[in-house]
Amino acid sequence: MTALIFGVVTVILICPAAELLSRARWQIKAPRAAMTLWQAIALAAVLSTFSCGLAIASNLLEPGPDGAPTTNPLKEIDRIGLPLWVVSVTVLAITLVIGVRLFYTTIRVGVRTRARRAAHRHLIDLLDRCDHSAANSLFDRDVRMIDVDTPLAYCLPGLRQRVVISEGVIARLSEDELRAVLAHERAHLRARHDLVLEAFIALHEAFPRFVRSKSALGSVELLVEALADDQAVAATTPTTLGRALVACADAVAPRGAMAVGGPTTLTRVHRLRDRQSPRWVSAAAYTAAAAILVVPTLAVAIPWLTELSRLFAAA
Numbered sequence: 001m002t003a004l005i006f007g008v009v010t011v012i013l014i015c016p017a018a019e020l021l022s023r024a025r026w027q028i029k030a031p032r033a034a035m036t037l038w039q040a041i042a043l044a045a046v047l048s049t050f051s052c053g054l055a056i057a058s059n060l061l062e063p064g065p066d067g068a069p070t071t072n073p074l075k076e077i078d079r080i081g082l083p084l085w086v087v088s089v090t091v092l093a094i095t096l097v098i099g100v101r102l103f104y105t106t107i108r109v110g111v112r113t114r115a116r117r118a119a120h121r122h123l124i125d126l127l128d129r130c131d132h133s134a135a136n137s138l139f140d141r142d143v144r145m146i147d148v149d150t151p152l153a154y155c156l157p158g159l160r161q162r163v164v165i166s167e168g169v170i171a172r173l174s175e176d177e178l179r180a181v182l183a184h185e186r187a188h189l190r191a192r193h194d195l196v197l198e199a200f201i202a203l204h205e206a207f208p209r210f211v212r213s214k215s216a217l218g219s220v221e222l223l224v225e226a227l228a229d230d231q232a233v234a235a236t237t238p239t240t241l242g243r244a245l246v247a248c249a250d251a252v253a254p255r256g257a258m259a260v261g262g263p264t265t266l267t268r269v270h271r272l273r274d275r276q277s278p279r280w281v282s283a284a285a286y287t288a289a290a291a292i293l294v295v296p297t298l299a300v301a302i303p304w305l306t307e308l309s310r311l312f313a314a315a
Helices: 002-023 031-061 075-080 082-127 167-172 175-191 193-206 214-235 238-247 265-271 279-314
Strands: 143-146 153-156 162-166
Touching: 002 031, 002 214, 031 082, 031 193, 031 214, 031 279, 082 143, 082 153, 082 162, 082 193, 143 167, 153 175, 162 167, 162 175, 167 175, 175 193, 175 214, 175 238, 193 214, 214 238, 214 265, 238 265
Parallel strands: 143 162
Antiparallel strands: 153 162
């Protein structure tokens, strides 16, 4: 029954719950609460997946007649029957494969992304045309300017952070709009939104295509931009940021970077007109996130630890 419950929970979290949340209009007005809920759903889905597999595979660790756990898997065939034994072994194998795939994907995404950023950062440093003199207080040491007419503005996270802008941005934006763009990109760097995106990219690639949701990654990408927009609005005004977003709407960042513009620009500009949401919405989202994490964890951890201690005591 435990395995069945967590199997159902996994399917619900990966498919229907993700799709419903991605269509919810409130999340763009409460991006921090929505981001917390998305992270809770992702973590709970992973925990439920492993819980389901381990619960079924635990049939192979049932104690024998003497109370001690059996060590020969073949002996379990006579005790639980061949069909259930095959299911238990298969589910255990699938669980192990998913775990290895998730670990491998996380490492691969992290290494690949950082390699791209390092190469691009080296190139940007060579092409930098920015005036870092003391008289130019707008451009700090982390800002790099490239000789490109297209309005570009993006950031490169990491230990050696960079905010990259083009001459086209400087020519098109006023000083206040440029300050809003820089505030937006630095908000990404301070909050390490890149780590959140990496986690969801790894999770998206690790699960099979027929169960994973494309909406989850897209929603998280929109939410991190909304969070950075809020920081930029605090440094300037909604109108100033809106003009800057429209001017940089066609900006395209290299892979591994985060641009101020992009396909979500129109949604974010509309959001600037009304960014407030009722407090109960955020409270409900935080409560749901806590429940999604705490309830399944306790439901798995307590019985599992009890059974484990009983098996070790019998041994």
